[in-house]
Amino acid sequence: MSDAGPVISRLLSLARPYRGWMLLAGGIACLTILASVALMAVAGWFIAAMAIAGVTTGMMNYFLPAAAIRLFAILRTGGRYFERLVSHEATFRLLAELRLWLFRRLAPLAPAGLADRRGADLAAGLQADVETLQHAYLRLGAPIVVALACGVLVVALLTALHPPTGLVVGALLIAAGGVVPGLARRAAERPGSEAVAHRAALRVAVADFLQGGTDLRAAGAVGRRLAALDALGDRFADAQRRAALHGAFAEAAVGLCAWLAVWGAALLAAGAVTAGTLAPPLVPALALAALASFEAVAPLPGAMQRWGEVMAAARRLFALADRPPPIGPFPARSPAPCDDGLDFRAVRLRYAPDGAPALDGLDLTIAPGCHMAILGPSGAGKSSIARLLLRFWDYEGSVTLGGHDLREYTPEDLRRLVGLAAQEAHLFNATLRENLRVAAPEAEEEALRRCLALAGLDEVLGELPEGLDTWIGEGGARLSAGQARRLVIARTLLRAPLILVLDEPTENLDATTSRRLLAALAREREGRTTVLITHDPAAARLFAERIVHMEAGRIAG
Numbered sequence: 060m061s062d063a064g065p066v067i068s069r070l071l072s073l074a075r076p077y078r079g080w081m082l083l084a085g086g087i088a089c090l091t092i093l094a095s096v097a098l099m100a101v102a103g104w105f106i107a108a109m110a111i112a113g114v115t116t117g118m119m120n121y122f123l124p125a126a127a128i129r130l131f132a133i134l135r136t137g138g139r140y141f142e143r144l145v146s147h148e149a150t151f152r153l154l155a156e157l158r159l160w161l162f163r164r165l166a167p168l169a170p171a172g173l174a175d176r177r178g179a180d181l182a183a184g185l186q187a188d189v190e191t192l193q194h195a196y197l198r199l200g201a202p203i204v205v206a207l208a209c210g211v212l213v214v215a216l217l218t219a220l221h222p223p224t225g226l227v228v229g230a231l232l233i234a235a236g237g238v239v240p241g242l243a244r245r246a247a248e249r250p251g252s253e254a255v256a257h258r259a260a261l262r263v264a265v266a267d268f269l270q271g272g273t274d275l276r277a278a279g280a281v282g283r284r285l286a287a288l289d290a291l292g293d294r295f296a297d298a299q300r301r302a303a304l305h306g307a308f309a310e311a312a313v314g315l316c317a318w319l320a321v322w323g324a325a326l327l328a329a330g331a332v333t334a335g336t337l338a339p340p341l342v343p344a345l346a347l348a349a350l351a352s353f354e355a356v357a358p359l360p361g362a363m364q365r366w367g368e369v370m371a372a373a374r375r376l377f378a379l380a381d382r383p384p385p386i387g388p389f390p391a392r393s394p395a396p397c398d399d400g401l402d403f404r405a406v407r408l409r410y411a412p413d414g415a416p417a418l419d420g421l422d423l424t425i426a427p428g429c430h431m432a433i434l435g436p437s438g439a440g441k442s443s444i445a446r447l448l449l450r451f452w453d454y455e456g457s458v459t460l461g462g463h464d465l466r467e468y469t470p471e472d473l474r475r476l477v478g479l480a481a482q483e484a485h486l487f488n489a490t491l492r493e494n495l496r497v498a499a500p501e502a503e504e505e506a507l508r509r510c511l512a513l514a515g516l517d518e519v520l521g522e523l524p525e526g527l528d529t530w531i532g533e534g535g536a537r538l539s540a541g542q543a544r545r546l547v548i549a550r551t552l553l554r555a556p557l558i559l560v561l562d563e564p565t566e567n568l569d570a571t572t573s574r575r576l577l578a579a580l581a582r583e584r585e586g587r588t589t590v591l592i593t594h595d596p597a598a599a600r601l602f603a604e605r606i607v608h609m610e611a612g613r614i615a616g
């Protein structure tokens with residue numbers, strides 16, 4: 060709890076651009092509660108005054124109080140509606156901005172800075188945490204501020220009318236709005252944090268189950284997985300049930316305080332009437348105003364139950380967003396490369412500080428314009444060369460590109476200069492066109508078709524009724540594995556990089572399609588440095604002017 064201050068001030072600073080909206084929502088909420096208190100007080104006074112007037116056959120003007128009652132009733136109903144409208148609008152705007160803020164922070168961390176987090180775990184956890192933060196503003200911050208402002212105003216008003224009633228109601232408001240929520244927070248801490256952990260685990264398990272559904276069916280493991288999901292669901296529900304039970308006790312405690320306040324106000328005011336220091340119609344007015352004032356503190360126990368959950372979510376998000384970029388510093392400007400040659404000297408790359416090196420003293424020169432193939436067994440370090448060129452991971456030793464150290468280039472320029480058709484490249488759940496335009500958003504239709512043709516996908520495209528607007532499904536699920544590989548290659552070609560790195564481009568292709576693809580790529584890249592990473596010696600011979608063999612992170616010949 061010691062760092063709650065900095066976490067809160069950071070949450071507030073994130074909300075700063077929306078403070079106008081927040082203030083408006085808070086103002087309307089205060090107005091609604093005050094209208095409710097005023098409505099009850101005037102109604103109580105009016106009924107009593109009318110009764111007294113009836114008994115004593117006195118005259119009274121009932122137009123004004125009746126109009127006031129109508130006004131307060133309209134203000135209360137309208138206020139509730141508009142308060143919800145404005146506060147939700149403010150929160151959703153804020154959350155949309157928060158997601159962007161987080162994404163901007165996370166993007167430079169990938170992949171090295173997020174290597175310790177599983178994809179599904181990261182995505183599900185982030186989604187849950189960002190959603191939890193909506194409670195920070197909507198159900199935690201706003202109710203506390205509104206309860207404070209309204210509580211102070213109502214107690215001041217009651218004290219002005221009848222000081223003992225003001226004091227008693229004030230004390231009970233503090234009990235209901237301070238002590239009960241404090242106890243509720245304590246009691247909910249354990250089941251609350253258990254519920255958060257179970258919910259995160261459940262989300263990860265559901266995401267895994269949905270993504271791996273086909274394999275689970277093939278392995279006959281669906282039943283076992285469902286049983287495990289069921290058990291996780293039960294634990295989540297149990298934690299939620301325990302938290303809800305504490306919530307119910309807290310609500311009952313607030314209700315008790317409210318009724319004590321009503322009786323306290325009624326008895327004290329009745330005493331004052333007997334002593335002749337208070338007008339009789341003020342007895343129901345004070346008692347009903349005291350009752351209505353508890354509307355201000357009623358949401359607080361529930362809000363404070365979320366305290367631990369909200370703080371934990373905020374802490375997790377800030378810890379992730381504050382991770383220092385694993386690679387860098389990067390320069391502000393890049394030099395102009397003299398040519399498209401590459402030179403690696405004594406290069407060493409590790410994926411983890413204490414892990415075995417994936418590249419271990421790599422020495423390799425790739426002359427400008429050379430078509431080179433890198434052959435080697437699985438795990439030899441071939442793909443690591445490609446990842447290093449984009450500076451996805453840091454390295455020791457020296458690498459030069461176009462006569463300048465790789466570290467002298469900005470990340471944007473490196474991604475422009477080096478085009479990598481990676482083995483693990485992602486295809487988006489979108490159309491062919493959108494997947495291609497990830498690389499070059501402005502690319503003309505003509506360029507898209509040319510690159511697809513170069514990658515040998517023109518025939519496939521011709522057969523698709525919706526052409527470039529064909530939806531390719533999650534991860535390119537509607538394409539064959541070979542078509543998906545070639546789509547990644549087409550996307551890389553679209554950027555016309557200075558240096559082209561093709562990681563296993565012929566994987567999943569038959570011999571004829573493979574040959575055709577390599578011949579087309581060789582023609583396209585004539586006079587440009589192209590690095591082909593492959594297991595296939597035949598593909599290497601067909602494509603490359605120079606072939607090197609890698610073993611255990613270095614060139615073996």
Ligand SMILES: Nc1ncnc2c1ncn2[C@@H]1O[C@H](COP(=O)(O)OP(=O)(O)OP(=O)(O)O)[C@@H](O)[C@H]1O
Nearest residue numbers: 174410411417435436437438439440441442443444
């Ligand atoms: N993200 C990663 N985190 C940790 N270790 C990794 C990571 N990527 C690769 N490695 C390890 O680095 C070594 C070299 O991997 P690399 O992918 O460069 O091999 P490769 O020769 O391209 O293999 P393949 O032909 O199977 O693609 C392997 O031992 C691998 O386990």
